[in-house]
Amino acid sequence: DAGVIQSPRHEVTEMGQEVTLRCKPISGHDYLFWYRQTMMRGLELLIYFNNNVPIDDSGMPEDRFSAKMPNASFSTLKIQPSEPRDSAVYFCASSSSTGTGIKETQYFGPGTRLLVL
Amino acid sequence: GQNIDQPTEMTATEGAIVQINCTYQTSGFNGLFWYQQHAGEAPTFLSYNVLDGLEEKGRFSSFLSRSKGYSYLLLKELQMKDSASYLCAVRRTDKLIFGTGTRLQVFP
Numbered sequence: 001d002a003g004v005i006q007s008p009r010h011e012v013t014e015m016g017q018e019v020t021l022r023c024k025p026i027s028g029h030d031y032l033f034w035y036r037q038t039m040m041r042g043l044e045l046l047i048y049f050n051n052n053v054p055i056d057d058s059g060m061p062e063d064r065f066s067a068k069m070p071n072a073s074f075s076t077l078k079i080q081p082s083e084p085r086d087s088a089v090y091f092c093a094s095s096s097s098t099g100t101g102i103k104e105t106q107y108f109g110p111g112t113r114l115l116v117l
Numbered sequence: 118g119q120n121i122d123q124p125t126e127m128t129a130t131e132g133a134i135v136q137i138n139c140t141y142q143t144s145g146f147n148g149l150f151w152y153q154q155h156a157g158e159a160p161t162f163l164s165y166n167v168l169d170g171l172e173e174k175g176r177f178s179s180f181l182s183r184s185k186g187y188s189y190l191l192l193k194e195l196q197m198k199d200s201a202s203y204l205c206a207v208r209r210t211d212k213l214i215f216g217t218g219t220r221l222q223v224f225p
Contacts, residue, residue, distance in 0.1 A: 031211065033212070033213075041217075042204075042215055042216065042218060043160070043204065043215040043218075044215075045212055045213070045214070045215075048211065048212055050211065055211065056211075056212060091159060091160075105150070105162045105165065106162070106213060107162070108159035108161070109159060110158070110159050111159055
């Protein structure tokens with residue numbers, strides 16, 4: 001399996017620009033999570049989906065952030081307009097609610113390193 | 118609410134044993150995870166405890182006491198490649214709440 005795929009791996013943009021981060025979960029996984037990681041705040045959950053439906057978006061910092069999951073194999077996290085304080089590493093993770101073993105384990109993608117100037 | 122505490126940094130010597138503690142207070146609990154994260158990389162799964170007791174997995178072991186809101190990760194026969202951050206995470210319903218992580222440095 002290819003694992004969770006994220007793109008781009010690095011993004012440098014200017015304040016005010018729109019940023020779109022992309023994620024492809026592991027095939028067959030029905031949960032998808034978006035996290036943000038900074039030195040100050042650690043790893044924070046922004047939003048998660050189950051079967052393409054947003055379940056909990058209480059971690060989304062403000063209206064500038066939005067996330068979609070149009071199908072089981074693709075999700076986007078959009079920041080519009082971006083601000084310097086959005087600079088962080090954004091991780092996507094997926095997990096499965098079925099199967100054997102530790103089915104709740106979340107598998108993380110490589111992350112997108114975002115720098116907003 | 119939830120509160121998860123871990124030491125910020127720890128150091129140890131190659132070949133030694135180190136214990137990383139995690140205490141938590143949460144309104145819901147469905148298990149505790151430990152993840153390893155090397156610098157510049159994604160977190161990777163290490164262990165999962167849902168019942169009290171010790172889970173052993175090679176050089177790594179994880180312990181849980183639900184009544185005390187306490188867990189630890191035990192790393193034996195430390196190797197240089199074990200230098201990384203170790204994240205404790207509490208599962209609450211479908212989501213994980215992460216601690217800020219413990220950065221472990223292993224010296225020769």
